[in-house]
Amino acid sequence: MAEPRFQRRKEDRPQEITDAAFSVFAEKGYAATRVDDVAKRAGVSKGLTYLYFKTKEELFKAVVKSVVVRRVDALLDAVETTELDSEAFIRGPMLEFMKSVPGSPIAIVIRLLIAEGPRHPDLVDYYYDNVVARGLAAIRLFIERGVERGEFRREALNHQPHLFLAPMMLSIIWRLVFTEKPLDTDGLMESQINLLLAQIKT
């Protein structure tokens, strides 16, 4: 009645491996993670990893994409379908989202991109196209809509949407680097939103 030595679970394996890989990459960075460790953490053999991902690099890309793919759309949908007025939306769902990012896998992916980006330009492009460009476009659209509705001044359009995101980025980096040092990252983002709204509200 010996336990079977392994299971055949073709469907689940790639995701399992990708998840394990994410957690190892998160801990050690790209170069320092051994494919062996990924396999171990996924509970599979090293060989199987190579069955699904031809190289460590390909695995890395799959990890980044898998994290990205799973997260982007929600907010963008929310922007388009919300029935809140602009300010309420910003202070509500949008702020909520921004607060969640520094502690989320997205932050890890950002770390990996900062560290490995120069060696993986296609990954950077992928991330730009699927996250950054879409995010910025959504903010821009959102402001335009606010202007049309008379909730924002016309000059709001001149503001760079990046300004909304700047404290979030600072918070991400702070948490990544200074894990120990507390920082009221939520307060930071709230203040910035107050600052910006004070400027652009009618």
Place this chain on the structure above:
Amino acid sequence: MAEPRFQRRKEDRPQEITDAAFSVFAEKGYAATRVDDVAKRAGVSKGLTYLYFKTKEELFKAVVKSVVVRRVDALLDAVETTELDSEAFIRGPMLEFMKSVPGSPIAIVIRLLIAEGPRHPDLVDYYYDNVVARGLAAIRLFIERGVERGEFRREALNHQPHLFLAPMMLSIIWRLVFTEKPLDTDGLMESQINLLLAQIKT
């Protein structure tokens, strides 16, 4: 004979190696730089590198510290000795400094810290103590002085100094990751300063 015309002085060696190392780390990241390459770029033998730095890791730390040490003090001095009024100082030397950072070696060091920080906590501490803490303290001090002088409102003290730096951080990261994609990073920082000054000026 054949005396080399310019005999390198021993005292410069560590700095030369450190400089070479910085440029290789900047290009390839920690894991991907080979000590051999550093030595080659410094124009010395690999063995000599190990004479001055016991391990690659120690070399790495020396690099980070060397960059940091050379850059921090100038601005802090300026804060203390300037004769400009607060707004003029912010719009002048301070903005100038912030604009310079994303293209400076500091940006590279930040990349290295983001990537390697978790494996080098003492480096992170060093950086925090010598750059971040002092920088934030200086900003805080500066605001206090502005308040005392009646240039800033008392509420200005409630503002987190991090907000001044957020767009700079975003700019740094953007330039590190999206080398290709242009972004008006200067405009970003100017806008933020306008935003903040509008709030705190008397």
Place this chain on the structure above:
Amino acid sequence: MAEPRFQRRKEDRPQEITDAAFSVFAEKGYAATRVDDVAKRAGVSKGLTYLYFKTKEELFKAVVKSVVVRRVDALLDAVETTELDSEAFIRGPMLEFMKSVPGSPIAIVIRLLIAEGPRHPDLVDYYYDNVVARGLAAIRLFIERGVERGEFRREALNHQPHLFLAPMMLSIIWRLVFTEKPLDTDGLMESQINLLLAQIKT
């Protein structure tokens, strides 16, 4: 329904696999052929290959034997049953056979034996017993018969039968190694036969 039109019969499987294996071994040599490729080329699963051949080595042996088995007998039969006189037989069927060898699977097998022989002594023995020994014996027999019939001089018996085969071997090797460089291998074999016949004819 969807019954496959041509159901492969089980009995053919080993031969199909063996054929596929031959073609892969021929292309890549023993070490560089992957069992996976053999299976793919045979249109079966890797597992099935292992059902018929316990190891890659066993498959290899089966390949060599299968090629050998299919080719030896014809010529030997011809020697025994021909009604041609000795010279006519040599200049006719025998020369024809020798000309055909360098382009035939036998040449490939020879390459494999040269490369892998030392690691597969039993294969070498098999090849020797079933091809070489029988071939040489046949030539010897043939010469004896020629002597008895008065077609060859008695001294012909002193000649080593290998001499008949030497240019064939050179041709085989040449074609295996110098695929690009043309060589009149047929002319070579004809000349040698002229040479030998001139010596041994009565």
Place this chain on the structure above:
Amino acid sequence: MAEPRFQRRKEDRPQEITDAAFSVFAEKGYAATRVDDVAKRAGVSKGLTYLYFKTKEELFKAVVKSVVVRRVDALLDAVETTELDSEAFIRGPMLEFMKSVPGSPIAIVIRLLIAEGPRHPDLVDYYYDNVVARGLAAIRLFIERGVERGEFRREALNHQPHLFLAPMMLSIIWRLVFTEKPLDTDGLMESQINLLLAQIKT
């Protein structure tokens, strides 16, 4: 007074490694030899092997060339400088050389070329240019000279020089494959030379 752990012998290393590699390749063939074994046999570390030869393949090529380079010239020189008459030269130094080949490193190289040639076309070209082409040219030249001197008939020129070499090739292959089975390879080559000389002498 501990023994030094290693010696610095830059000059000798490549040749030592190449020699060791030859002997391992000879035993096991290209694919089956481990760089580790080569290093061990050379008495150096694996790493050192890679200092001198960037890849296993490069090492392989170096081995082939090193064997070839050391052997070709002697005979060719002899052809040009001999004072023997043609027949004496053939029966003497030339036959001697041919007899020596099947037991020499050249035979091993031939085995390696037969086995690995298709994967190393440049090696094949190298061997062709440096050994085969030059060897055949020398034989051709030699026959021409014999004709001019009146030692050979004019028709000798029509003979393919390959015929001189055919029994040598058979002997090489035989000894490589059928190590156990004795064959009077010397007698084979002598007979062939008798055969040929009988045809071409005046």
Place this chain on the structure above:
DNA sequence: GATGAATGAGGATTCATTCAT
């Protein structure tokens, strides 16, 4: 019988570090 997912030992290659010179 068939399949192909899963295993894991094995081998090429790299590179931080040491040490003879």
Place this chain on the structure above:
DNA sequence: TATGAATGAATCCTCATTCAT
């Protein structure tokens, strides 16, 4: 000091073989 030859542990990747289905 200074060099760079030499070491060997570490790691990616392959592929023969097994075995759950």
